[in-house]
Amino acid sequence: SAVISQKPSRDICQRGTSLTIQCQVDSQVTMMFWYRQQPGQSLTLIATANQGSEATYESGFVIDKFPISRPNLTFSTLTVSNMSPEDSSIYLCSVGVGWNTEAFFGQGTRLTVV
Amino acid sequence: DAKTTQPPSMDCAEGRAANLPCNHSTISGNEYVYWYRQIHSQGPQYIIHGLKNNETNEMASLIITEDRKSSTLILPHATLRDTAVYYCIVRVAMTGGSYIPTFGRGTSLIVHP
Numbered sequence: 001s002a003v004i005s006q007k008p009s010r011d012i013c014q015r016g017t018s019l020t021i022q023c024q025v026d027s028q029v030t031m032m033f034w035y036r037q038q039p040g041q042s043l044t045l046i047a048t049a050n051q052g053s054e055a056t057y058e059s060g061f062v063i064d065k066f067p068i069s070r071p072n073l074t075f076s077t078l079t080v081s082n083m084s085p086e087d088s089s090i091y092l093c094s095v096g097v098g099w100n101t102e103a104f105f106g107q108g109t110r111l112t113v114v
Numbered sequence: 115d116a117k118t119t120q121p122p123s124m125d126c127a128e129g130r131a132a133n134l135p136c137n138h139s140t141i142s143g144n145e146y147v148y149w150y151r152q153i154h155s156q157g158p159q160y161i162i163h164g165l166k167n168n169e170t171n172e173m174a175s176l177i178i179t180e181d182r183k184s185s186t187l188i189l190p191h192a193t194l195r196d197t198a199v200y201y202c203i204v205r206v207a208m209t210g211g212s213y214i215p216t217f218g219r220g221t222s223l224i225v226h227p
Contacts, residue, residue: 004157033214042201043158043217092157094215102148103215105157 006106023093028073136202
């Protein structure tokens with residue numbers, strides 16, 4: 001199993017600013033992912049955070065808007081840049097620990113942009 | 115990816131069994147069916163998964179049809195705390211062995227007294 005700690009749990013930010021969300025795992029994991037959940041919607045995968053290389057982004061998400069770091073096998077950050085009210089969402093970190101195992105999720109970061 | 119279809123909402127009386135259906139008619143032979151749930155304001159939580167045999171754990175039972183085109187998650191004695199959105203996911207295999215859950219709209223289950 002894996003225990004995931006996400007910080008901050010929530011924040012209210014001014015438009016045009018940036019917020020960096022941290023994801024810390026209690027063990028080394030192979031895969032780390034970032035999801036977005038807009039109000040009333042399901043989860044949408046933003047990107048896969050790759051250790052030692054650039055993140056792999058899904059269609060509709062770009063590095064300039066959502067830069068991701070993964071310096072080691074237990075930690076990753078997601079930055080939401082130049083925020084607008086449309087970025088108000090819950091952002092979730094998820095990890096996969098191996099083949100044919102479940103994914104684990106953090107509690108999410110609830111972001112409100114005003 | 116094999117797509118899944120779930121009813122948008124269901125309700126169930128407390129103490130009764132909740133049976134949540136999922137259609138996955140394009141599932142491949144080596145793809146597993148996973149179920150997660152998301153209680154309001156929390157991250158998704160793994161419930162159970164299976165390939166072709168029925169599975170049971172302390173949370174739920176998973177019944178997969180013989181042709182694997184559909185499955186049913188059963189919460190045998192639903193409680194108010196089981197009120198959540200339930201997601202049925204067919205695993206997407208990745209190079210290296212891990213998988214990325216791809217979430218549909220899920221079923222919003224409301225358990226009422």
